[in-house]
Amino acid sequence: MAAIRRILIANRGEIAARIIRTCRALGIETVLAASVADRDSLPARLADRTLCIGPARSTESYLRVETVVQAALGAGAHAIHPGYGFLSERAALARLCEAQRIIFIGPTADQIEAVGDKLRARAEAEAANVPVVPGGAAADAAAALALARRIGAPLLVKAVGGGGGRGMKRVDRLQELPRAMELASSEAGAAFGDARVYLERFVTPGRHIEVQVLGDGAGRVIHLGERDCSVQRRYQKLIEETPAPGLAASLLQRIEEAAVRFAERLAYRGAGTVEFLVDGERGEFYFLEMNARIQVEHPVTEAVTGVDLVAEQIAIAGGEGLRLGQRDVRPSGCAIECRVNAEDPAQDFAPSPGRVTEVSWPGGPGIRVDTHIEGGSRVPPFYDSLLAKIIAHGADRAAALARLRQAIAATRLAGVASNLTFLAAVLADERFQAGGVDTGFVARLLERAGGSERGSRA
Amino acid sequence: MTLTAKDVAQITKLLEDSSFDELDLEIDGVKLSLRRGGSSAAPIESSAPPAAAGAPAGAASRPAAPAAPTPSTADPAFRDVPAPLLGTFYRAPKPGAPPFVEVGSAVEEQTIIGIIEVMKLMNTVRAGVSGRVAQILARDGALVEYGETLMRVGKTG
Numbered sequence: 007m008a009a010i011r012r013i014l015i016a017n018r019g020e021i022a023a024r025i026i027r028t029c030r031a032l033g034i035e036t037v038l039a040a041s042v043a044d045r046d047s048l049p050a051r052l053a054d055r056t057l058c059i060g061p062a063r064s065t066e067s068y069l070r071v072e073t074v075v076q077a078a079l080g081a082g083a084h085a086i087h088p089g090y091g092f093l094s095e096r097a098a099l100a101r102l103c104e105a106q107r108i109i110f111i112g113p114t115a116d117q118i119e120a121v122g123d124k125l126r127a128r129a130e131a132e133a134a135n136v137p138v139v140p141g142g143a144a145a146d147a148a149a150a151l152a153l154a155r156r157i158g159a160p161l162l163v164k165a166v167g168g169g170g171g172r173g174m175k176r177v178d179r180l181q182e183l184p185r186a187m188e189l190a191s192s193e194a195g196a197a198f199g200d201a202r203v204y205l206e207r208f209v210t211p212g213r214h215i216e217v218q219v220l221g222d223g224a225g226r227v228i229h230l231g232e233r234d235c236s237v238q239r240r241y242q243k244l245i246e247e248t249p250a251p252g253l254a255a256s257l258l259q260r261i262e263e264a265a266v267r268f269a270e271r272l273a274y275r276g277a278g279t280v281e282f283l284v285d286g287e288r289g290e291f292y293f294l295e296m297n298a299r300i301q302v303e304h305p306v307t308e309a310v311t312g313v314d315l316v317a318e319q320i321a322i323a324g325g326e327g328l329r330l331g332q333r334d335v336r337p338s339g340c341a342i343e344c345r346v347n348a349e350d351p352a353q354d355f356a357p358s359p360g361r362v363t364e365v366s367w368p369g370g371p372g373i374r375v376d377t378h379i380e381g382g383s384r385v386p387p388f389y390d391s392l393l394a395k396i397i398a399h400g401a402d403r404a405a406a407l408a409r410l411r412q413a414i415a416a417t418r419l420a421g422v423a424s425n426l427t428f429l430a431a432v433l434a435d436e437r438f439q440a441g442g443v444d445t446g447f448v449a450r451l452l453e454r455a456g457g458s459e460r461g462s463r464a
Numbered sequence: 465m466t467l468t469a470k471d472v473a474q475i476t477k478l479l480e481d482s483s484f485d486e487l488d489l490e491i492d493g494v495k496l497s498l499r500r501g502g503s504s505a506a507p508i509e510s511s512a513p514p515a516a517a518g519a520p521a522g523a524a525s526r527p528a529a530p531a532a533p534t535p536s537t538a539d540p541a542f543r544d545v546p547a548p549l550l551g552t553f554y555r556a557p558k559p560g561a562p563p564f565v566e567v568g569s570a571v572e573e574q575t576i577i578g579i580i581e582v583m584k585l586m587n588t589v590r591a592g593v594s595g596r597v598a599q600i601l602a603r604d605g606a607l608v609e610y611g612e613t614l615m616r617v618g619k620t621g
Contacts, residue, residue, distance in 0.1 A: 042611065058609040059550045067610075072583040073550050080552065080607030102583070 010085045010109060010324045014039055014078040015053065016099075017089030018068065019392060021300070022049035023378045025087050028316040037081040039074055041067035043386040048378045057081060062388045068092045071099045078108050085109035085323060087316075091390070094299040095122055111323040113275045113298045114223070120272055121296040125166050125204055131293040134271040136264040139283065139292040141206035147184055153205055154183050160208040163190040167198030169295050171241020176208060209292065211444035212283040214238065215250050216297075217265035218307045220318055222327040223275030229262050230307050230315075231337050233279075237432060239355065239448045244425075245432060246303035247342040248310055251403060251441025253286060261291050268296065277304075277319045286442065302345070302395070305376060309341035309399040340406040341399045344414060344433075346377075348391040350423035359387035363421035368413035372399040372406070385422050393424065403441060407433065431455065543593040545615040547608040551580040551587065555604040563604075569597045571617060578602070578614060595619045 012035040015022050022038060026049060029036045038053035043062035050056040057077045060067030067073070069092060078086050086108055088094035100115035112118070121127045128138050140157050143166075144150035154161060154177070163186050165173030175190040177183050187203055195201035218230040234250035235243045250258065265280035279301050281294040304315050313330065321329055349355045362383045367375045377394035379385070385393065396413050400406035414430050435451060437443055547553065555563040555578050565577050571591040578589045598618040602608050 057550060057607075058611055060610045072585065076551050076582045077607075080550075 010034060010320060012037065012081070012083045013085045013087050013111070013320070014074070014081060014083035015049070015087050015089065016068065016074045017087070017092055017094075018044045018047065018049065018378075018389065020376045020378045020394060021089040021302075022047075023052055024376050025089060025316055026052045028314055028320070031314075032317060032320065034320070037077070037083050039068075039077045041388075043384070043388055046384075048380055048383065055081065062386060064092065064388060071096065071102055074099065075102050075106055075108065078103075079106060083108065085111050085320075087111040087319070088299065090299050090302055095297070097122065109323050111276070111319050113221075113272075113278065117272050117274055118298050121278075121298050122169070123166055124164060124169060124295060125202070127295055128204075128293070130271055131268055134264075134267045136268050136293045137291060139206045139209055139294075141204060143202070143204040147187070150187060150205065151180065151183060154180050157205060157207045160210075162206045162208050163187050163203050164206055165190060165194035165198055165200070166202035166204060167194060167200035169297075171238075173197060174241075209283050209285065211446055212285055213250070213253075213442070213444050214243075214281065214294075215253070215261060215284045215291070216279045216281040216301075217262050218301075218304065218315070219265055219269045219274065219278050219280060220315075220322065220328060220330070221269050221272075221274035221276065221278070222322060223273060224327070225270060225273045226328055227266050227269040227274060228328060228330060228332045228335060229266050230311050230313060230335050232258060232261065233303055233306055234442075235303060236443050236445050237438070237448055238445050239452070243303060243345065244429070244448065245342065245344050245438075246306055247340065247403075247406075248306045249337070249340060253284070253442070254289065257284070257286070257289050257291070264291070264293070268293065274298075276322050277315050302392070303343055305374060305395060305397045306341040306343045309374065309397055310337040310339055311335055312338075339399055339401045340403040341397060342403075342406050342410050343395050343397045344410060344429045345392060345425075346394040346396060346417070346419075346429070347425050348385045348393050348422045349425055351425055351428040353423075355425065357387065357391045358423035359385045359391075360422045361385070362393075362419065364418065365420070366416075366418040367394065368396065368416040370409075370413070372409050373397070373413050374399070393419070393422075407439065540619075542598055542616045542618055543595065544613040545577060545589070545591055545593065545617060547580060547602070547610060547612045547614050548589060549580055549582060549587060550610045551582040551608065553589075553602045553604065553606055553608045553614065554579040554581065555600070555602075565591075565597050565600075565615075567597050567600060570620075571595065571597060580608065589614065591615075591617060593617050593619070 013029055014037045015025050016039050026036045036053045038049055038056045039059045040050050040056050041060055041062050045058055059073050059077055086103055093099040095118055097115040097118040100110045100118055103110035125143055131138050144153050159180055160178045163175040173194045175186040177186045190203045191201045194203055213236045216233050219227055221227040231248055232250050233246050233248045235246045237245035261282055268280050277300050279297045282291045283294050284291040308315055348358045350358050362379050364381050365379055374397040375394055379393045398406045398410035398413055400409055411433050417426055432438055572594040573592055575591045576588050577591050580587045580589055595617040597615055599616040602614040
C-alpha cells in the first residue's frame with residue numbers, strides 16, 4: 007500500500023492539534039477541514055493547509071460526509087483522520103473513503119456498524135464469550151414486561167443506536183416500563199434515526215473500566231492496558247486514570263482478555279476501546295460497548311506505555327500492521343487525566359462559550375497538556391466545551407496525583423468559566439485519593455457540596 | 465451625543481464576541497463601520513501552505529488566505545460572490561461549453577454563474593447580486609472553499 011504522506015483531519019479542537027503534532031513528527035503533511043468558526047483556531051495555524059468546509063453549525067460542516075471526502079480529494083490527501091466525535095463512527099464516511107480509494111484511519115465500515123448497533127455488539131460479545139449485562143431486545147410490550155420481570159428492577163431502557171450514556175431511561179418500577187419505552191423509543195428515533203430500544207439491568211454500584219486495543223485488521227489484536235473512567239458526571243467522563251486503582255490483578259487480566267477476544271472476533275482494524283462495567287467486590291464485569299475510534303482519554307495510556315496511539319493508527323491504516331507485540335507493551339507508573347471544560351459548576355455546569363482572554367497552562371516533569379486554547383482563542387458555542395486535557399504521569403498514583411494537583415493549581419484561565427476549581431475539589435477528595443470510586447461518586451460529591459459551594463460563589 | 469474611544473472599544477468587543485462580521489452604526493451623524501478580518505485583526509494566517517516543495521496540490525495556485533469575508537468588501541462599488549459550499553468549481557455547464565458568465569456579463573441575483581460539484585452532486589451557484597461581472601477569481605476545475613470569493617460583481621445604476 008502506498009505510504010500516507012498527506013492526511014486530511016476532519017475534526018477540530020484539541021484532538022485536531024494533537025493529531026497534527028504526531029503527523030509533523032512523522033513528516034506527514036496535514037490538511038485541516040475547518041468550519042468558519044475554527045478558521046483562525048490553533049489547529050488551523052498548525053496545519054500545513056486549512057480548508058473551510060462550511061458554516062459554524064456542525065451539521066453543515068463537520069458532519070457532512072461528502073464535503074469532507076471532497077475536501078480530501080481536492081487537497082490530494084491520501085487519508086482522512088476523523089478524530090473522535092463528529093464523523094469518527096459514521097460507517098458512511100468509512101464506506102465513501104473505501105469507494106474513493108482514500109484511506110480511512112480507523113476500522114472498516116462493517117466494523118463500525120457492528121459496534122454502533124448496540125444490540126448487535128451485545129450479540130458479538132456473547133459470541134466471543136464476553137459477559138454482558140442481563141437484558142436484551144423485546145418484540146412487543148408483553149415480551150418487554152416478561153423480560154423486565156426476569157431482569158428485575160431497576161433497569162435501563164437503552165437506544166440501539168445510542169451509546170456513551172446517550173439515549174437511556176432508568177426504570178425503577180415495572181409499571182413505568184411501557185411509558186419509559188415509548189419515550190425512549192421516540193427520543194432515540196429523533197436523536198439517532200433508529201427508534202429501536204432494548205433493556206438492560208441497571209448495575210450499581212459499578213466502575214467504568216475500559217481497555218485500549220489495537221488490531222491489524224487480519225485478526226491479530228493486542229491490548230495496551232486499562233483505563234478507569236469512573237469519575238463521571240451525567241455519563242460525561244471528567245477524570246481518567248491508569249492503572250485502575252485497587253482492581254485485583256486476576257480480574258483485570260480477565261477483563262483485558264475479554265476485550266481482546268471481542269476485538270479478535272471482529273478482526274478489528276486500528277485503535278479501539280472496549281468498555282466494561284465492573285463490580286470489583288463481586289469480581290464480575292459486563293461488556294458495555296466498543297468505541298471504534300481514538301478516545302479523548304487516550305493520553306493516559308500513552309503516558310504509561312510510551313506508545314503514540316495516533317502514530318500506530320496511521321501505521322495500521324498505511325498497511326504496516328501491528329508494530330508491537332503484546333510483550334512490547336510494558337506500562338510504567340501511573341497517569342491521571344483531567345478534562346478542563348468551559349462550563350460553570352456554579353450554574354449547573356452550563357457551557358460558557360466566549361473568548362479566552364488569558365491562559366497559562368502548566369508544565370514541568372510528567373505533565374502533558376493537550377489543548378487548542380491560547381490567549382485570545384474563541385470558544386464557539388457550537389461544539390463541545392473541552393478546553394484542554396491535563397495529564398500527569400508519575401512513578402505511582404500518589405506521585406501522579408500530586409503532580410496533577412499542582413498542575414491544576416498552576417493553571418490560569420480567564421474570559422470563560424471553567425470547571426478547574428471543581429476538578430481541584432475532586433482531586434482533593436479523600437475518597438478519590440483512596441482510589442477505586444464508582445460511577446456514582448461525582449453525583450454524591452455534588453449532593454454533599456452543592457448548597458455550600460453555591461453559597462460561597464454568590 | 466458623541467462616541468468616545470472607550471465606547472468604540474466596547475462596541476468593537478461586542479462585535480468580536482458576536483457571530484456577525486460587520487457592524488454599521490450611525491448615531492447623531494457619527495458613522496462607525498466595523499468589519500471583522502481587517503488588516504489589524506489577530507496575527508493569524510490560517511491557511512498559509514508551507515514552502516513550495518511541500519505544498520499540498522492546488523495550494524500554490526491560490527493566494528494563501530482566500531476565503532470570505534475579504535477586505536475587498538470595503539469597496540462599495542463591488543460585491544463578492546462567495547462559494548456557498550466547498551467543492552470543485554466549474555464555470556461552464558459541461559466541458560467545452562461556453563461559460564455561464566464572462567467578465568463584463570450582466571448578472572442578476574438569480575443568474576447562474578457556475579457549478580460547484582461535491583462528490584458528483586452538481587450545485588448551481590447564483591450571483592446573489594445584480595450588476596456586471598468585474599473579476600473572476602476562481603479557476604475552472606479548482607477546489608474552492610466555503611466562503612471563498614468566486615467573482616466580484618460591479619454594482620450598476
